[in-house]
Amino acid sequence: MKGKYFVTSESVGNGHPDKVCDQISDAVLDQVLKNDPKGRVACETFISTGLVIVGGEITTKTFIDVHNLVRRVLTDIGYNHQKYGFNCHTCSILNAINSQSPDIAQGVDTGGAGDQGIMYGYATDETKELMPLPITLAHKLVERVEKVRKSGQLDYLGPDCKSQVTIEYDDDKPVRLDAVVLACQHTEKILDKTGKKITKKARQEIIDTIAMPIVGKMADKKTKFYVNETGKFVVGGPQSDTGVTGRKIIVDTYGGIVPHGGGAFSGKDPTKVDRSATYMARYIAKNIVAAKLAKKCLIQLSYAIGYPEPISIMIDTCGTGLVSEQKLVSAVRKCFDLTPKGIIKALNLKKPCYEKTASYGHFGRGIFTWEKTDKIAALKKLV
Helix, strand or coil, X not given: CCCEEEEEEEEECCCCHHHHHHHHHHHXXXXXXXXXXXXXXXXXXXXXXXXXXXXXXXXXXXXXXXXHHHHHHHHHHCCEEHHHXXXXXXXXXXXXXXXXXXXXXXXXXXXXXXXXXXXXXXXXXXXXXXXXXXXXXXXXXXXXXXXXXXXXXXXXXXXXXXXXXXXXXXXXXXXXXXXXXXXXXXXXXXXXXXXCCECHHHHHHHHHHHHHXXXXXXXXXXXXEEECCCCCCCCCHHHCCCEECCCCHHHHCCCCCCCCCCCCCCCECCCCXXXXXXXXXHHHHHHHHHCCCCCEEEEEEEECECCCCCCEEEEECCCCCCCCHHHHHHHHHHHCCCCHHHHHHHHCCXXXXXXXXXXXXXXXXXXXXXXXXXXXXXXXXXX
C-alpha cells in the first residue's frame, strides 16, 4: 500500500482460556506421537469455571492419562492456586474421547489429505523473523508477561493476559509504534483505595517492566499505552471466560495481515492438512523471501479429502517479486513435495513438538522445522 496507514495485531498469553485449551489439546497430541507415531488425533478441549472437558477423535495403540496430563499443563501455566480463580488440583476433568471415523481413515491411510480446505502461508522481510512486525511485537509482549510473572519480578501478575500493537506504515515500511494495549491479570495487591482500578504506580511499572524492553526502540512521544483500561483485571482465566481449542487462529498465524483458510491447528495430527499444509506454506514463503526472490510472499494451497496432491497453488508477491508468480509456482512444484506424506517427512512432523506451538504463534520462532531456510539455493537455481 502507498502512503501512511496503520496495522494492528493482537496476541494472548498462555494463561488465556482459549490458549489453555490449545496447549492441552497439543499436549495430548505430543503424548500420542511420542509412543505411537502412526496415531491419529483430532483433540478438542473446553474449559470453564472448575471444569475441563477433553474430547475428539483419537485412534492410537498407546494409553493417554488425560487427567494427569491436564493437571500437568495447568500447573506449568500457573493455574495451581485458587487465587487466580482456577485450581488444577481441585478442578473436574471429563474425558470424552472416541476413535476416528473409518470413512476418513480409509482415505488417509493411502496417503490422501485428511480433509479438504485452503491453507495460507506468508513471509515478509520487515523483521528478521520474516514475519509482520505487529504480530511479532504482540507475541513478544505476552511472552514478556510470562517471564516477568514466573521470575517473581512482578509478583502480583496472574496467568491471563492479552496484548495489542498498532504500527504506522509509510509506503509499506513500518516507521513508528502508534499504540500498545496490555491487559494483565493481577491480584488485589495493586488496587488503589477505591478497589476499582490499579494504582498509577503499578500501571507505570507494567509499562516500564513489560512493554518498554520489547517496544522501546520504536516508541516515540506520541506512542499511546493502554494498560488494564477497564480499571482492574482480578477475575481472569477460565473463571471469567470459557475457553475452546482453535479460537485464536489469527493470533496463531499472521495477526490478520493476510487471509486465513479457516482451519485451526491445535490438537490435530499432521495428516490433517489444515495444519501440516499451512506449515508447509509458511516454509515455502519464508524460503522465497529469504532467497530475496520477493520482499513479500503469500501462498495459497488447496486440497481435497483423500487426494494426495494439492488441487491448486497460488503465489502472490504483492508486486515485490524479482520473477513472475508463474515461475515461482513452477519452482515450488519441483522443489517441494506437497503431498501429506511428503510434507510430514520434509518437516519431521511426526516428532512431538506441538505443545510449544500452542502459545506465542506457530510462526516466526526458529525452534520449528517449518522455519528453516534450507531451500534458498534450490529455488534460485530453478528460477
